[in-house]
Amino acid sequence: MADQPVRHAVIIGGNRIPFARSNTAYVNVSNQDMFTAALEGLVARFGLQGQRIGAVSGGAVLKHSKDFNLMRECVLGSSLDAATPAYDVQMACATGMEAIGSLANKIKLGQLDSAIGGGVDTTSDAPIVVSEPLRAILLELSRARSTKAKLSALAKIRPAHLAPSAPGTGEPRTGMSMGEHQAITTHAWGITREAQDELALASHKNLAAAYDRGFFDDLITAFNGLAKDNNLRADSSMDKLAKLKPAFGKSLGEQATMTAANSTPLTDGASAVLLGSEAYAQENDLPMLANFVDFEAAAVDFVHGSEGLLMAPAYATARLLKRNNLSFEDFDFFEIHEAFAGTVLATLKAWESEEFCREKLGLDEPLGTVDRAKLNVNGSSLAAGHPFAATGGRLIASTAKMLHEKGSGRALISVCAAGGQGVVAILEARK
Amino acid sequence: MADKYLELVNSGMTKKLAKLLGLPRPPRLRRYGVDTPLLPGPVLVLGTSARAQELSDVMVSWGLDVRRHDAGQSKLGGLVLLLDELSHPEQLSALMLATGAALRKLVPGARVVSVSKPALANDEPAVAAVRQGIDGAMRSLGREMRGGATANGIVLAGDTSIVSPSALGALRFFFSGRSAYVDGQFLTVRTEAGELPDDFRAPLAGKVAVVTGAARGIGAEIARTLARDGAKVVLVDMPQAGDALAKVANQVGGTTLQLDVTAKDAGARIMDHALTRHGSLDLVVHNAGITRDKLLANMDAARWDSVIAVNIASQLRMNEVFLAAKLPGLRVVSLASTSGIAGNRGQTNYAASKGGVIGMVRASAALFAESGGSITAVAPGFIETEMTAKIPLGTRTVARLVLPSLMQGGLPVDVAEAIGFLGSDAAAGLNGQTLRVCGQSLVGA
Numbered sequence: 001m002a003d004q005p006v007r008h009a010v011i012i013g014g015n016r017i018p019f020a021r022s023n024t025a026y027v028n029v030s031n032q033d034m035f036t037a038a039l040e041g042l043v044a045r046f047g048l049q050g051q052r053i054g055a056v057s058g059g060a061v062l063k064h065s066k067d068f069n070l071m072r073e074c075v076l077g078s079s080l081d082a083a084t085p086a087y088d089v090q091m092a093c094a095t096g097m098e099a100i101g102s103l104a105n106k107i108k109l110g111q112l113d114s115a116i117g118g119g120v121d122t123t124s125d126a127p128i129v130v131s132e133p134l135r136a137i138l139l140e141l142s143r144a145r146s147t148k149a150k151l152s153a154l155a156k157i158r159p160a161h162l163a164p165s166a167p168g169t170g171e172p173r174t175g176m177s178m179g180e181h182q183a184i185t186t187h188a189w190g191i192t193r194e195a196q197d198e199l200a201l202a203s204h205k206n207l208a209a210a211y212d213r214g215f216f217d218d219l220i221t222a223f224n225g226l227a228k229d230n231n232l233r234a235d236s237s238m239d240k241l242a243k244l245k246p247a248f249g250k251s252l253g254e255q256a257t258m259t260a261a262n263s264t265p266l267t268d269g270a271s272a273v274l275l276g277s278e279a280y281a282q283e284n285d286l287p288m289l290a291n292f293v294d295f296e297a298a299a300v301d302f303v304h305g306s307e308g309l310l311m312a313p314a315y316a317t318a319r320l321l322k323r324n325n326l327s328f329e330d331f332d333f334f335e336i337h338e339a340f341a342g343t344v345l346a347t348l349k350a351w352e353s354e355e356f357c358r359e360k361l362g363l364d365e366p367l368g369t370v371d372r373a374k375l376n377v378n379g380s381s382l383a384a385g386h387p388f389a390a391t392g393g394r395l396i397a398s399t400a401k402m403l404h405e406k407g408s409g410r411a412l413i414s415v416c417a418a419g420g421q422g423v424v425a426i427l428e429a430r431k
Numbered sequence: 432m433a434d435k436y437l438e439l440v441n442s443g444m445t446k447k448l449a450k451l452l453g454l455p456r457p458p459r460l461r462r463y464g465v466d467t468p469l470l471p472g473p474v475l476v477l478g479t480s481a482r483a484q485e486l487s488d489v490m491v492s493w494g495l496d497v498r499r500h501d502a503g504q505s506k507l508g509g510l511v512l513l514l515d516e517l518s519h520p521e522q523l524s525a526l527m528l529a530t531g532a533a534l535r536k537l538v539p540g541a542r543v544v545s546v547s548k549p550a551l552a553n554d555e556p557a558v559a560a561v562r563q564g565i566d567g568a569m570r571s572l573g574r575e576m577r578g579g580a581t582a583n584g585i586v587l588a589g590d591t592s593i594v595s596p597s598a599l600g601a602l603r604f605f606f607s608g609r610s611a612y613v614d615g616q617f618l619t620v621r622t623e624a625g626e627l628p629d630d631f632r633a634p635l636a637g638k639v640a641v642v643t644g645a646a647r648g649i650g651a652e653i654a655r656t657l658a659r660d661g662a663k664v665v666l667v668d669m670p671q672a673g674d675a676l677a678k679v680a681n682q683v684g685g686t687t688l689q690l691d692v693t694a695k696d697a698g699a700r701i702m703d704h705a706l707t708r709h710g711s712l713d714l715v716v717h718n719a720g721i722t723r724d725k726l727l728a729n730m731d732a733a734r735w736d737s738v739i740a741v742n743i744a745s746q747l748r749m750n751e752v753f754l755a756a757k758l759p760g761l762r763v764v765s766l767a768s769t770s771g772i773a774g775n776r777g778q779t780n781y782a783a784s785k786g787g788v789i790g791m792v793r794a795s796a797a798l799f800a801e802s803g804g805s806i807t808a809v810a811p812g813f814i815e816t817e818m819t820a821k822i823p824l825g826t827r828t829v830a831r832l833v834l835p836s837l838m839q840g841g842l843p844v845d846v847a848e849a850i851g852f853l854g855s856d857a858a859a860g861l862n863g864q865t866l867r868v869c870g871q872s873l874v875g876a
Contacts, residue, residue, distance in 0.1 A: 047680075
């Protein structure tokens with residue numbers, strides 16, 4: 001292994017199921033069902049039946065403890081060789097990015113020849129947690145030996161204990177939802193309602209156009225009666241968006257700008273990406289869409305207010321560009337995950353800000369302006385939806401295809417995540 | 432979906448009851464399995480032909496027990512009638528009566544195959560009369576066969592003989608369970624083209640086949656059948672059918688290609704996928720099709736146009752792309768329908784598209800032959816699918832029991848087997864034809 005040259009990690013292709021708004025098309029479907037479906041579509045697209053893949057890695061943000069081996073269980077339920085190892089990864093909304101990036105590294109090092117990375121999430125079939133007092137009583141019950149001890153444990157249960165704790169996207173350390181956090185950042189950066197609505201509208205229009213030209217024909221496999229992302233509103237308009245009432249930051253009163261339309265809805269879905277070495281792709285007559293060049297994670301201290309919850313990608317990007325000796329001019333596509341329109345716009349503004357880039361990123365000059373014509377050109381999460389761990393796989397597969405279609409250039413992918421984290425990656429077209 | 436009636440009248444108490452009441456009892460058909468024998472008993476060859484001995488030798492090499500003379504009471508699995516040297520209707524008598532005597536010895540699932548020559552306009556009138564007469568006699572014999580036995584014919588055109596590759600290919604097809612639902616039909620051997628497979632268990636070994644509309648029904652069965660016969664299968668269907676398509680692909684070890692066959696670039700994308708991912712394109716099965724039934728008086732443009740677009744226009748456009756690429760030895764098999772032959776109430780649009788397929792195939796034969804390829808079609812009759820399960824029970828029962836000689840609907844696999852054969856190199860000499868897989872339905876007879 002020593003002195004082995006670093007190889008290219010190649011993105012061969014991807015597959016996802018259509019994303020569905022929470023409690024709609026995938027109500028009775030589990031994380032395992034969805035990721036297995038994404039995996040099976042990928043296997044079918046690339047003829048991987050019976051093949052031993054080097055590793056399958058991915059995860060879910062909202063995951064039941066019984067799903068401790070979620071990826072492995074999905075592999076066992078798939079048409080892949082059962083000798084394919086699999087493991088779970090979890091990094092909030094950056095789960096897919098981290099899983100795929102790490103697999104790419106292993107391919108580069110020669111540890112893996114082929115790999116599948118991705119993620120899945122459901123808020124329709126999310127695990128519900130019992131209250132803390134009830135949990136303590138149930139554990140006591142399980143330890144009790146005698147009937148008397150068992151009865152005495154059961155007798156402690158009170159009606160109030162039975163209220164379940166539903167899953168939320170609240171930050172444990174602040175108790176605030178992600179939207180409320182973003183509302184602070186959006187306001188701090190002076191992002192207007194109109195700018196956010198414009199970004200949301202562009203997302204829907206771009207996604208609809210991509211569907212119309214068949215862009216997703218080899219990226220999506222229908223599932224459970226759904227063939228398209230059902231959050232997509234092709235007929236949306238600025239007028240319609242303007243009518244919505246604010247959903248977050250209501251304490252800002254007149255200055256509240258974030259609505260249900262310029263924020264991503266809770267979504268169910270799964271995605272998977274096939275990667276390999278050049279030799280693996282060639283030996284199996286598989287396409288090579290793009291190289292996975294590099295990726296970088298960052299985290300910010302949002303707890304004490306020094307930075308906005310979802311601003312970490314701004315930092316990760318600065319470090320990633322420096323390491324790769326690249327600037328914004330070197331990129332043809334910018335895929336910035338639309339957790340909220342405000343997140344994307346605040347990040348763009350931060351990169352344009354001399355003060356932010358100097359003070360926070362330690363740069364001599366701003367990173368610069370992102371050409372809007374290169375931003376999320378086939379739509380992003382505001383239109384497609386955002387099943388947390390599945391978003392990374394959606395972005396990487398679609399972006400790799402965009403680079404392949406263009407035949408040249410680079411793409412920057414940025415995903416923010418709960419906990420003040422973020423992961424960004426560089427893909428490059430195959431020469 | 433399964434034909435419950437067929438099960439009832441063929442098993443246990445209900446079988447006895449059906450016999451007692453004189454109810455029609457559709458037979459269980461002898462279908463193909465990789466390890467099933469070619470014929471269920473010895474084969475008797477009646478009549479004379481220049482190359483009869485060679486034919487017997489080939490059949491012996493296939494492991495058949497070949498009889499040249501009717502030897503007493505032994506049961507027969509097959510009957511070959513060599514009628515290609517007859518020159519006057521009066522000569523038919525001896526052979527047909529000998530055939531009649533042998534019929535009683537046929538076991539269930541037996542096969543009668545005639546070998547004759549085409550009746551042409553420039554033949555001597557008596558010659559044309561006997562040749563056309565054979566057509567009528569064999570189709571009538573088909574209607575008299577019992578126990579799932581069938582009667583079909585091979586017509587030797589031009590200079591072909593019974594030992595031409597596609598004559599032997601057709602003979603094996605008619606003998607085997609692959610032709611279970613083919614009855615009263617003729618295949619014409621037009622050229623010496625084609626070759627028999629090295630391994631009859633895997634006649635499509637090493638071939639790359641594309642099946643459109645492969646997500647369900649007949650298309651899915653075609654994919655399974657071609658894969659069983661050794662082909663690497665590319666499964667094509669609309670993105671909306673993607674999950675079902677992936678399931679079939681993963682069953683057969685194929686790859687999926689989601690596209691709308693009416694897209695302008697469908698042919699190019701199919702070719703690109705097959706060539707880059709699998710190295711060649713040897714067989715295309717144009718199976719994708721839709722119905723939008725309506726009496727013509729109530730027909731609208733959307734119904735008419737979509738049926739034409741999917742069922743025939745898309746095939747014409749894709750074929751142009753394949754022809755331009757001059758893919759060596761490319762075989763194309765299209766799905767026609769007996770509706771396109773006999774017509775069907777409420778299906779003017781569908782019948783136009785399916786009749787169109789038959790015309791397209793006939794007119795494209797020479798074009799495909801230029802690169803060593805061929806194009807043929809299969810016209811299914813009543814096939815038990817999700818689509819036909821929606822037909823009202825009474826109509827469905829009539830379609831199953833009354834119309835076809837075999838007194839039942841066919842299965843998707845029956846269509847798939849015919850396609851597998853027509854798409855194989857053994858069928859190259861049958862270029863341009865449409866084979867009916869209809870259980871000899873009265874419809875379009």
